[in-house]
Amino acid sequence: MFNRDRWKEILEVLTSNWFRTVLTAFGVFWGIFILILLLSAGKGLENGIMQDFGDISTNTMFMWSRSTTKSYKGLPKGRSFLFKVEDVQAIRDNVPELKFISPRNELGGFNGANNVVRGIKTGGYDVYGDYPEISKQDPMTMTSGRFLNYNDIKEKRKIAIIGEGVRNGLYDKDEDVLGTFIKIQGVNFMVVGTYKKKSNDGDGEEGQKQIFVPFTTFSQAFNRGNDVGWMAITANDGTSITSLKDKIMGVVKEKHKVHPDDQRAVGHFDLYEQFQRVQSLFGALRFIAYFVGILVLLSGIIGVSNIMLIVVKERTKEIGIRRALGEDPWSIKLQILMESIFLTIISGMAGITLGALFIYGVNALLDMNGPVDMFMNPSVSLGVVVGALLILIFSGLLAGFIPAQSAIKVRPIDALRTE
Amino acid sequence: MIEIKDLHKSYKMGSNSLHVLKGLNFSIDEGELVAIMGSSGSGKSTLLNILGMLDEADSGSYTLDGVPIKDLNETKAAKYRNKFLGFVFQSFNLINYKSAMENVALPLYYQKVPRKEREEKALKYLAQVGLKEWATHLPNELSGGQKQRVAIARAMAAEPKVLLADEPTGALDSKTSYEVMDLIQNINDKGNTILVVTHEEDIAHMCKRIVHLKDGVIVEDKKVEQVRAAQYVK
Numbered sequence: 001m002f003n004r005d006r007w008k009e010i011l012e013v014l015t016s017n018w019f020r021t022v023l024t025a026f027g028v029f030w031g032i033f034i035l036i037l038l039l040s041a042g043k044g045l046e047n048g049i050m051q052d053f054g055d056i057s058t059n060t061m062f063m064w065s066r067s068t069t070k071s072y073k074g075l076p077k078g079r080s081f082l083f084k085v086e087d088v089q090a091i092r093d094n095v096p097e098l099k100f101i102s103p104r105n106e107l108g109g110f111n112g113a114n115n116v117v118r119g120i121k122t123g124g125y126d127v128y129g130d131y132p133e134i135s136k137q138d139p140m141t142m143t144s145g146r147f148l149n150y151n152d153i154k155e156k157r158k159i160a161i162i163g164e165g166v167r168n169g170l171y172d173k174d175e176d177v178l179g180t181f182i183k184i185q186g187v188n189f190m191v192v193g194t195y196k197k198k199s200n201d202g203d204g205e206e207g208q209k210q211i212f213v214p215f216t217t218f219s220q221a222f223n224r225g226n227d228v229g230w231m232a233i234t235a236n237d238g239t240s241i242t243s244l245k246d247k248i249m250g251v252v253k254e255k256h257k258v259h260p261d262d263q264r265a266v267g268h269f270d271l272y273e274q275f276q277r278v279q280s281l282f283g284a285l286r287f288i289a290y291f292v293g294i295l296v297l298l299s300g301i302i303g304v305s306n307i308m309l310i311v312v313k314e315r316t317k318e319i320g321i322r323r324a325l326g327e328d329p330w331s332i333k334l335q336i337l338m339e340s341i342f343l344t345i346i347s348g349m350a351g352i353t354l355g356a357l358f359i360y361g362v363n364a365l366l367d368m369n370g371p372v373d374m375f376m377n378p379s380v381s382l383g384v385v386v387g388a389l390l391i392l393i394f395s396g397l398l399a400g401f402i403p404a405q406s407a408i409k410v411r412p413i414d415a416l417r418t419e
Numbered sequence: 420m421i422e423i424k425d426l427h428k429s430y431k432m433g434s435n436s437l438h439v440l441k442g443l444n445f446s447i448d449e450g451e452l453v454a455i456m457g458s459s460g461s462g463k464s465t466l467l468n469i470l471g472m473l474d475e476a477d478s479g480s481y482t483l484d485g486v487p488i489k490d491l492n493e494t495k496a497a498k499y500r501n502k503f504l505g506f507v508f509q510s511f512n513l514i515n516y517k518s519a520m521e522n523v524a525l526p527l528y529y530q531k532v533p534r535k536e537r538e539e540k541a542l543k544y545l546a547q548v549g550l551k552e553w554a555t556h557l558p559n560e561l562s563g564g565q566k567q568r569v570a571i572a573r574a575m576a577a578e579p580k581v582l583l584a585d586e587p588t589g590a591l592d593s594k595t596s597y598e599v600m601d602l603i604q605n606i607n608d609k610g611n612t613i614l615v616v617t618h619e620e621d622i623a624h625m626c627k628r629i630v631h632l633k634d635g636v637i638v639e640d641k642k643v644e645q646v647r648a649a650q651y652v653k
Contacts, residue, residue, distance in 0.1 A: 004534070005528060005534070012516055016516065317512070318514055318515075321512045321513075321514060322514070322525070322529075323493075323497060323500075324471070324473060324500060324506050324512075325500070325501065325506070325525050325526045325529060325573070325577075326497050326498065326499075326500040326501020326502070326504075326526055326529045326530075326577070327497060327501075327525075327529045328494055328497050328498070328529070329493045329494055329497060330494065331529070408493065411473075411474075412473050413468050413473040413474050416473070416508070416512065
């Protein structure tokens with residue numbers, strides 16, 4: 001294979017008709033170019049949408065209580081109930097596959113009234129009573145100070161972690177935040193940390209405008225007793241929350257005397273299910289990209305095969321001479337195959353290179369003009385490129401196979417007679 | 420060197436078959452220079468093709484240098500051709516995009532002779548046919564006689580047991596024909612076995628033995644007084 005004479009001959013044959021070679025190569029070039037483009041566009045869309053999920057752990061569900069729609073054990077329907085702190089332990093005992101269970105309470109809400117005061121500045125923010133685990137379910141980056149810990153929970157410390165958005169609203173630019181006090185609905189909390197969340201869409205702004213205080217402090221300060229507003233529940237890796245949610249809801253239904261078939265008493269949002277749905281959408285997109293790309297590539301390969309057939313036809317006499325001189329038929333076959341593979345790979349590499357340059361250009365454009373909704377950093381992985389190369393080698397073989405076969409099918413004596 | 424016995428060959432042309440060789444028997448010793456003569460359709464080219472392993476006989480035996488030639492697949496035939504035979508064709512059959520030297524080196528390439536050695540040998544044989552200065556020229560830069568001399572050099576390069584020439588002078592004028600025959604005679608003088616297919620009397624008489632074919636049978640097989648071609652070449 002690494003034979004100088006053979007390569008010399010391959011180049012001689014391919015360069016003997018430049019225009020034809022280039023036209024043929026264009027088919028394969030175009031196929032691989034389209035493949036790369038489609039895959040990277042799909043990846044860009046995927047990156048953009050995954051960005052909206054942020055860092056949130058996706059194997060998570062949220063669960064809240066509503067009113068019952070079925071009477072059960074002597075209790076009427078239409079009854080409201082609230083989760084209790086004890087429910088958390090009950091769920092933990094009954095469903096061991098869970099990683100985190102965070103009971104949460106909330107003050108304020110979207111466009112809520114001003115509920116936080118500092119000096120002469122006020123603002124309306126979401127205030128959450130939380131356990132430390134929440135920072136693993138909905139990750140945030142601490143920009144100063146610290147997050148909640150279990151001592152805060154145990155001692156019901158009146159401390160708060162505020163988002164950068166809150167900081168911007170309540171503080172001057174260069175002011176020192178840590179150790180200062182803010183008043184949340186008349187109760188003073190000491191700020192011990194600030195955070196930032198990763199997100200780029202509209203919710204991102206909202207995400208920076210939250211205040212976290214210890215769950216126990218929250219309950220006491222705002223008279224929640226044992227009540228739990230809702231829970232964020234994350235399953236262990238390898239177990240999907242979707243498969244566990246009926247069990248979890250069964251536990252709380254039993255504890256609160258809710259009819260087991262009452263579908264509407266417990267509201268929930270299954271992030272994992274949504275995530276899976278999006279994932280399968282991307283799977284389908286990838287499939288379409290491969291399907292279309294490979295079909296386009298296939299037409300290019302047929303072009304190569306066609307030209308190789310013509311080349312073989314043109315060289316019938318030469319092949320006859322060479323066989324009369326004693327060239328092994330296998331050597332002739334190899335020659336044709338190598339020509340075909342060489343042509344395919346060269347043009348395919350050109351397609352990959354140009355595709356990569358194109359993606360680079362799009363990325364540069366995106367960087368220049370700022371982020372675009374639902375599209376980010378289109379790219380193809382090295383794996384895809386290696387895969388594309390393998391496809392090329394295989395298709396080169398495929399394209400050369402029939403011509404190579406026909407090259408040695410002609411008997412040397414007939415080949416010699418061809419004028 | 421060559422021994423054939425009861426060789427038959429027929430071609431199928433649609434529904435009827437054409438019996439071209441009807442039981443040929445003859446043998447050629449080492450160092451002979453044999454002309455095979457006959458009008459067109461007499462079967463002389465078919466015979467040469469069978470001898471050259473480009474075609475296979477229907478029945479009969481063919482032994483070349485003690486090796487029975489039968490049941491050849493293409494790979495084996497190619498190997499035998501490369502090892503035993505050198506071909507010279509009427510239409511030269513040089514490869515157009517290769518230089519004279521590369522053409523001569525081809526059979527050696529198929530024998531996997533290293534490049535350096537190959538080129539040396541090719542140059543040596545080109546020198547023998549008097550074309551050393553033309554080594555780097557492409558075939559279309561050579562005259563007909565020169566092309567045939569390159570073809571002869573190519574046929575000799577692999578040092579074959581037998582040189583088969585199919586109308587080697589058919590496409591040449593008589594002066595160049597004599598030059599080529601002179602070359603063939605010289606090669607024969609060195610002890611090489613050569614078979615020449617021709618339909619020209621004067622060319623045939625420059626060989627040492629003439630086999631006459633007519634309608635697929637040998638009608639005459641005689642030794643002749645060799646006419647040296649050199650006397651026609653100034």
